[in-house]
Amino acid sequence: MSLEELIPSNHAKSYLYSIFIRTGLVLSTLVIGLSVPFFGLVMSLIGSLLTMLVTLILPCACFLRILRGKVTRLQVTLCIVIIIVGVVCASFGSYSALSEIVKSLKG
Numbered sequence: 001m002s003l004e005e006l007i008p009s010n011h012a013k014s015y016l017y018s019i020f021i022r023t024g025l026v027l028s029t030l031v032i033g034l035s036v037p038f039f040g041l042v043m044s045l046i047g048s049l050l051t052m053l054v055t056l057i058l059p060c061a062c063f064l065r066i067l068r069g070k071v072t073r074l075q076v077t078l079c080i081v082i083i084i085v086g087v088v089c090a091s092f093g094s095y096s097a098l099s100e101i102v103k104s105l106k107g
Contacts, residue, residue, distance in 0.1 A: 041101045048093025056086030
């Protein structure tokens with residue numbers, strides 16, 4: 001979107017330029033994905049870490065931090081359980097991705 005914002009909107013061919021920019025970005029991502037070894041495995045490692053961090057761990061940690069003195073024991077307990085589940089899931093996902101990377105490197 002930031003590249004498309006550089007094109008003046010009153011330009012007659014701005015829609016055509018947007019299509020070329022999007023197509024170029026998709027093709028460059030494809031080239032990087034095909035040329036970098038273990039790209040999918042590295043992306044699965046990053047995804048397992050960041051997904052659990054963004055969806056489970058950070059929201060609960062921020063909730064507890066923002067409402068520090070106003071949360072009930074039940075809310076604190078549930079947030080801690082959710083954080084623990086997020087850490088366990090991130091650990092299993094990271095272990096799985098790392099073991100696949102090591103297996104690919106060995107054989």
